[in-house]
Amino acid sequence: MAVIRDVMPAFELFQPATVDDALALLARYGTDAWVLAGGLDSFDWLKDRLRRPAVVIDLGGVSALRGIADLDGGLAIGAMTTLTEVVRHPVVRERFGLLATAAEAAASPQIRNQGTLGGNLTQDTRCWYYRAGWACYRAGGNICYADTPDAVNREHAILEADRCVAVSPSDTAPALIALDASFVIRSPRGERTVRAEDYFVGPGFDITRMTDLREGELLTAIHVPADWGGAQFYFEKVRDRNVWDFALVSIASALVADGGRIERIRMAAGGVAARPLRLVASEAAAIRM
The missing domain is CATH 3.30.465.10 (Uridine Diphospho-n-acetylenolpyruvylglucosamine Reductase; domain 3)
Incomplete structure (x- = not known):
């Protein structure tokens, strides 16, 4: 069976506005969650479908960070x-x-x-x-x-x-x-x-x-x-x-x-x-x- 590459798996995206919100999401979803910072390391993992999180937590909107x-x-x-x-x-x-x-x-x-x-x-x-x-x-x-x-x-x-x-x-x-x-x-x-x-x-x-x-x-x-x-x-x-x-x-x-x-x-x-x-x-x- 061929391995599908460069096609990201489906996931639910959250964009918290505060650190507390981000931590609450991490606590809620645990190991099903993936934290996104700049996205460069994440992009490689996701596009190659080697990581398939159910949830991605994008920290880009957390100004306190x-x-x-x-x-x-x-x-x-x-x-x-x-x-x-x-x-x-x-x-x-x-x-x-x-x-x-x-x-x-x-x-x-x-x-x-x-x-x-x-x-x-x-x-x-x-x-x-x-x-x-x-x-x-x-x-x-x-x-x-x-x-x-x-x-x-x-x-x-x-x-x-x-x-x-x-x-x-x-x-x-x-x-x-x-x-x-x-x-x-x-x-x-x-x-x-x-x-x-x-x-x-x-x-x-x-x-x-x-x-x-x-x-x-x-x-x-x-x-x-x-x-x-x-x-x-x-x-x-x-x-x-x-x-x-x-x-x-x-x-x-x-x-x-x-x-x-x-x-x-x-x-x-x-x-x-x-x-x-x-x-x-x-x-x-x-x-x-």
Whole structure:
């Protein structure tokens, strides 16, 4: 039987106006619901009919999830703020240039115009075996097709592999880890905050998901502390194409130096493990230099 592609399955669309409304819909429909942010990751899943939710909850009308504001000298960024808005915001560019640089490295200008910061952080892995519907470990099967001698796995994990070698594709994640950001998560039960480096999980923790988001929860905001405002930074993304490509490896670092000596530094790498990795040993080595 032929597999029908590029024809979305039918679903019921909800467009809530508030976070509370969105959470109520998530509580009502549970695993039958799909959350839509910028829609770029969602579009691929839905058009290929690999995800068939009964309900789609479009967050585009929730104004409380958009915008960039001062937070005690740092930043409070709504999860639905587009990557282009992050890149162009004057305070982000002036005081948190690492985040602006990382956001600008994502995809292409057209995708950044639509894609959101929360979506970039929370998107599913881009492993082509998994995304093509192969019955791999992550999809409930008993094999990792990317972890074989003849596999196409140039963009897969070389560290911390545990059955699955798929990686988080987020370009902004290493930068936010380096900036010691925290993520605000809401649910009907209340609100919790997790550090950026703890938001992402590997297959050893739960092979079915990439983040610490639990059923019924929404990522609502990203907080960047003032401590790293104005810090020197470095960001590099190695990829096969200059635009619209995922990282083979990326590195993000923020540092504060005095008299040519590093006083504080945070470093993180992307594209090399299932989750973005904070490079604690490298930080310690840099301090000793």
